[in-house]
Amino acid sequence: MKTQVTSLFRSVFGREPEFVTRAPGRIEFIGNHTDYNGGTVLGASIDRGVWAAIAKRDDGKRRFYSKFSDTLLEFPATAPVRQTGDANWVNYPLGVIAAMPAFGLRAPGGFDFCDLSDLPPGSGMSSSAAIELSSALAFLGITGQVEKTPRETVVKIGKHAENHFVGVPCGILDQGVSGFGKKDHLVFIDCLGPRFATVPMPAGAHFWIFNTHTKHALVDGLYAARNRECMEAAKALGVSLLVETSLPALEASREKLSADAYKRARHVLEEIDRVARVTAALERGDLPVVGQLLVASHRSSQHQFENSTGTLDTLVDALVETPHVYGARLTGGGFGGAVMALTDAAFGEAEVSAVIAAYAKKHGGAKPDVLHCQTGDGAAVM
Numbered sequence: 001m002k003t004q005v006t007s008l009f010r011s012v013f014g015r016e017p018e019f020v021t022r023a024p025g026r027i028e029f030i031g032n033h034t035d036y037n038g039g040t041v042l043g044a045s046i047d048r049g050v051w052a053a054i055a056k057r058d059d060g061k062r063r064f065y066s067k068f069s070d071t072l073l074e075f076p077a078t079a080p081v082r083q084t085g086d087a088n089w090v091n092y093p094l095g096v097i098a099a100m101p102a103f104g105l106r107a108p109g110g111f112d113f114c115d116l117s118d119l120p121p122g123s124g125m126s127s128s129a130a131i132e133l134s135s136a137l138a139f140l141g142i143t144g145q146v147e148k149t150p151r152e153t154v155v156k157i158g159k160h161a162e163n164h165f166v167g168v169p170c171g172i173l174d175q176g177v178s179g180f181g182k183k184d185h186l187v188f189i190d191c192l193g194p195r196f197a198t199v200p201m202p203a204g205a206h207f208w209i210f211n212t213h214t215k216h217a218l219v220d221g222l223y224a225a226r227n228r229e230c231m232e233a234a235k236a237l238g239v240s241l242l243v244e245t246s247l248p249a250l251e252a253s254r255e256k257l258s259a260d261a262y263k264r265a266r267h268v269l270e271e272i273d274r275v276a277r278v279t280a281a282l283e284r285g286d287l288p289v290v291g292q293l294l295v296a297s298h299r300s301s302q303h304q305f306e307n308s309t310g311t312l313d314t315l316v317d318a319l320v321e322t323p324h325v326y327g328a329r330l331t332g333g334g335f336g337g338a339v340m341a342l343t344d345a346a347f348g349e350a351e352v353s354a355v356i357a358a359y360a361k362k363h364g365g366a367k368p369d370v371l372h373c374q375t376g377d378g379a380a381v382m
Contacts, residue, residue: 001051002382005116009053012065012072013112017053019141023133023379024049025119026177027207027340028331029186030297031275032267033305035171037230038192038241039272042199042279043173044207045181047376050117050130054138057110062097064090065114077109082165092128093135095165099157100139105149108139128166129174132158133379141381152196154379155179168220169227170333181378188279192243201375202285205326208341209371210319210355212311215336222335226264226307233257233265242268267304271297291327291342295320298329298339307334311363315339318358322351338368 002020009017024045031041057063060077069089075081080094093113100107115134119127136157140146158175162168172194177187185198230242236256237245247269254262274293281289298316302308312330316339319328324347331340341347356367 005051005053008067008116009114012114018055019138020053020382021134021137022049022051022382023130023178024181024376025127025130026174028173030278030294032271032297032301033226034268034271035173035191036227037268038243040275041173041189042186042275043177044186044375045177045378046373048118048373050115050127050134052115052134052138054111054113054142056142057112060110062110063112067116091166092131095161096132096135096139096157098165099160102160103153103157105145106143108143111142129158129178132161133175133178137379137381146381151179169224179379183375183377199279199282202287204345205287206343206345207373208343209338209373210315211338211369214311223333229261229264230268233261263304267300270300287326294327294329294342301330301334309336312339314359314362318355322355324351
């Protein structure tokens with residue numbers, strides 16, 4: 001992919017890039033909507049992602065090209081302005097530029113920039129975080145700041161961009177996993193710190209992504225609504241974040257919460273416990289127990305957090321009845337998108353075909369896209 005993005009840069013801008021960077025997509029392994037509640041999560045960076053190429057300009061112009069949208073946009077090297085419509089893809093790198101001064105970093109002046117992705121869009125593997133981190137490393141590269149900027153700061157820049165410029169109230173899961181990923185490992189994040197660590201993945205485990213390409217039309221609003229409901233629950237329980245309370249305390253104060261706030265809080269607290277139990281099971285190499293907890297996570301998302309959909313539920317239902325599957329759950333924010341299946345090495349085309357057939361039978365012949373992916377290393381200058 002380095003050759004491809006370099007060639008793309010050359011064809012668009014007629015010169016060579018000065019820096020090429022890459023940041024991987026991620027699988028949310030377990031820890032659904034726990035991150036902005038101060039909880040813990042496990043994720044895997046994968047062997048696909050977003051590549052960026054960049055070179056400085058001396059005329060005060062910032063030019064952006066994305067292969068995904070096949071559009072070239074030009075802006076002055078002034079304070080970034082949020083874009084709408086077909087240009088909204090550029091809000092991710094623009095948001096990174098806007099965030100840099102908040103971390104004591106110098107924003108870049110003029111430049112030519114392009115990106116190229118081998119991540120399926122809308123697949124729940126957070127192409128947005130991959131764009132943010134590859135952009136951040138590119139901008140730090142051309143301003144001579146990349147070597148002195150801690151990886152944790154790069155991750156926080158990406159989150160700041162998404163929260164304050166793009167406008168999505170996400171936690172640090174996506175950026176943290178993309179930034180701290182390691183091949184053959186999962187990334188553990190204590191989001192209250194935040195604190196990052198890696199957990200070895202037992203040999204023989206495989207990830208399969210079943211992408212429905214369905215997305216609720218109000219997904220951004222629904223994500224924000226879940227965030228508000230969690231904050232409402234925390235306030236009613238007298239804490240700043242749900243991680244600071246417990247299930248017994250939640251039950252003791254149930255009458256103080258709306259029905260929805262109670263369900264959201266219960267999901268978050270039980271999910272934090274599942275993260276701990278999955279981490280312990282991984283350390284024992286007990287993939288069957290890991291699989292059971294993944295399914296329990298999905299059922300909680302389905303019935304308590306209510307961020308699943310009928311299409312995601314169909315996939316999970318089919319997968320848990322399929323040989324060689326340890327477990328399955330939605331991955332990402334939900335309200336559409338994709339399901340992750342954790343399987344053994346014997347899971348293959350026959351099993352995939354059976355799952356697709358079950359899905360097509362229930363959803364009018366529609367078929368999910370299927371991706372077999374592996375763990376990969378985190379964001380880097382290439």
